[in-house]
Amino acid sequence: MMNAYFGFTKLVVGDLEKSARFYKSVCGLTEQARIDSAVGGRAMSEILFNPATAGGATFVLLSFHDQPQPASSETILGFTTTDVAAFMDRVRSAGGTIVDDIATRPEHGVKVAIVKDSEGHMIEAVELLG
Numbered sequence: 001m002m003n004a005y006f007g008f009t010k011l012v013v014g015d016l017e018k019s020a021r022f023y024k025s026v027c028g029l030t031e032q033a034r035i036d037s038a039v040g041g042r043a044m045s046e047i048l049f050n051p052a053t054a055g056g057a058t059f060v061l062l063s064f065h066d067q068p069q070p071a072s073s074e075t076i077l078g079f080t081t082t083d084v085a086a087f088m089d090r091v092r093s094a095g096g097t098i099v100d101d102i103a104t105r106p107e108h109g110v111k112v113a114i115v116k117d118s119e120g121h122m123i124e125a126v127e128l129l130g
Contacts, residue, residue, distance in 0.1 A: 008058040010046070011077065013119055014069025018095075019061050020047050022118045026090040027052075027079055029059060042066055072120035084111050084127040091115045091123075104129070 013019040029049040043065040100114040
């Protein structure tokens with residue numbers, strides 16, 4: 001049996017710096033490294049962020065130099081916060097938009113809101129119910 005674990009997510013974006021500012025200001029992410037390389041002959045740049053928790057997955061923003069902006073409906077990112085209302089305020093301040101306002105979902109044990117980042121990527125922000 002092969003052992004594997006989830007280690008990272010790479011979000012393809014059009015404007016790497018604008019997206020980095022959004023995720024730093026909204027989610028409090030801190031940069032771990034910046035890398036310029038290529039995949040399949042396509043030049044790209046990446047910003048890796050430190051995991052939010054010990055042993056947690058790494059979040060990576062990736063921009064292909066030959067692709068101005070990818071489709072923004074390819075995935076929904078999930079972020080857990082201790083205050084979903086404050087998260088939504090930071091989204092608005094950072095140029096994002098609100099898709100679905102806060103709803104309590106006791107069957108999942110969370111309050112949840114759906115927002116979009118500055119490029120239109122969907123984010124599900126959840127606050128665990130006490």
